[in-house]
Amino acid sequence: MIVVREYDSSRDLADVEAVERRCEVGPSGKLSLFTDLLGDPLCRIRHSPSFLMLVAEMGTEKKEIVGMIRGCIKTVTCGIKLDLNHKSQNDTVKPLYTKLAYVLGLRVSPSHRRQGIGLKLVKMMEEWFRQNGAEYSYIATENDNEASVNLFTGKCGYSEFRKPSILVNPVYAHRVNVSRRVTVIKLDPVDAESLYRLRFSTTEFFPGDIDSVLNNELSLGTFVAVPRSSCYGSGSGSWPGSSKFLEYPPESWAVLSVWNCKDSFRLEVRGASRLKRVVAKTTRVVDKTLPFLKLPSIPSVFKPFGLHFMYGIGGEGPQAAKMVKSLCGHAHNLAKDGGCGVLATEVAGEEPLRQGIPHWKVLSCDEDLWCIKRLGEDYSDGAVGDWTTSPPGSSIFVDPREF
The missing domain is CATH 3.40.630 (Aminopeptidase)
Structure with a gap:
């Protein structure tokens, strides 16, 4: 029995930290980068306008947290539109906004993988996104993280969208x-x-x-x-x-x-x-x-x-x-x-x-992978159409709250 519920800081902190530690097992003989959230599992989302953390719990009598996921929602620019009513000789370009959700911090304990827990966590988080009016959902992952890429693009309906560089x-x-x-x-x-x-x-x-x-x-x-x-x-x-x-x-x-x-x-x-x-x-x-x-x-x-x-x-x-x-x-x-x-x-x-921008190539990532999914077909996107099919521009604005 797997139950997905909202994270409760008063009783879940120790178990969540234990799952984080179990997931931080890097490849043998290779350098690995580990993250310490300083005792606050919500620190990477709490500064967003709307956020949620879910945990997956297994067991009947003795319950054990075996996975978690974080998500947040904000309004962002997804394209441009022309203000044809502008009185100057040239039309004014204005931003076209959409409500965007972001999935991050998906973790499943190594001993409980390949049981559909990650998929269930993503689906539950997406349902919360929809209930709160999000039109799109996106995730960022390493380009060579096959398990993550396969989960989101193969099972959850996301498509590869942007490939920014981390310098x-x-x-x-x-x-x-x-x-x-x-x-x-x-x-x-x-x-x-x-x-x-x-x-x-x-x-x-x-x-x-x-x-x-x-x-x-x-x-x-x-x-x-x-x-x-x-x-x-x-x-x-x-x-x-x-x-x-x-x-x-x-x-x-x-x-x-x-x-x-x-x-x-x-x-x-x-x-x-x-x-x-x-x-x-x-x-x-x-x-x-x-x-x-x-x-x-x-x-x-x-x-x-x-x-x-x-x-x-x-x-x-x-x-x-x-x-x-x-x-x-x-x-x-x-x-x-x-x-x-x-x-x-x-x-x-x-x-x-x-x-x-000065940077060391050995410390940087030439291609981070952002994948995106449209959460509903009933939303009106105006001039931009379906954002998931739009070509990339020369620049993006990376929100520091989600780095």
Whole structure:
């Protein structure tokens, strides 16, 4: 007898943590990445507008939790539409929104797999999505995770949708130099919201509640990079506000925001040989002893470490990628001051600003896999039609609450 019910933190925490530990068994002889949710199984969904966690329980007298799943719902941009009533000579492009659900954190105890528990958890979660008006559901998984891909595309009706890249850069023992030709300006949340809505609201997956993201306690700020030679780069008091800035932008500029994942979860790399650990420690010692050499070093990832996540990356102009690189350097120094081991982001595979994002290929994932499913046929999608069949754009907006 398998019963699927809502997670109860007052009685389920220890059992859920036990299942998480049993699932964290990496391939023998290979490096594996493990996640510690810091005693809060809801930490990766609780910042979303609507969320739920379900557990699968087995047994009659002595009940045992053998699986769990998490899900959340939000409103995002799924396409664009033209405002034909706009009075200017050119039609105004506006975002087309849909209610999107996200499935994450599906776990089934190794001793109870191949019994349909995962499928039952997904179906129950999808039913909750439908009851709460979600039009689409999507999941993110590793491209080579055959079990996960087969479950969702083979049994649950999902289709492969987008293949973004996860770019990860280590946080060195030395500070990264930010170009003296660039001025980095920190925006207040209201101004940051205005900039994102005016410039990026038509980007695929842009969250309708971007204000909630930017005002969240885990948000470390939004930063704009401009040429120091521009009128906006002269120092304090030169920022005119987002609306005026976009009306008269410099030749090149860029923006990104930083999210503190360190206070939500910690990561740990396991399975490394003693030699690899010694080499990594040696690079840190040299970097810390001789920081002026600016030598790249491997952080201490073989014990629990935190990360900062960069999101909302965008910009314009011929030097936009260089502006992004300066912002990434600024974000690196924030992560160093915050005691993080790595700095990460996720972008579309064809993101034009990708070349400005420093990352180590050995730590990164060239193709993350997002799969999507339409939950009902009675929804009106307006000009976009069925979102699941739409071609990918050059950019996506990755919500930090779901990373």
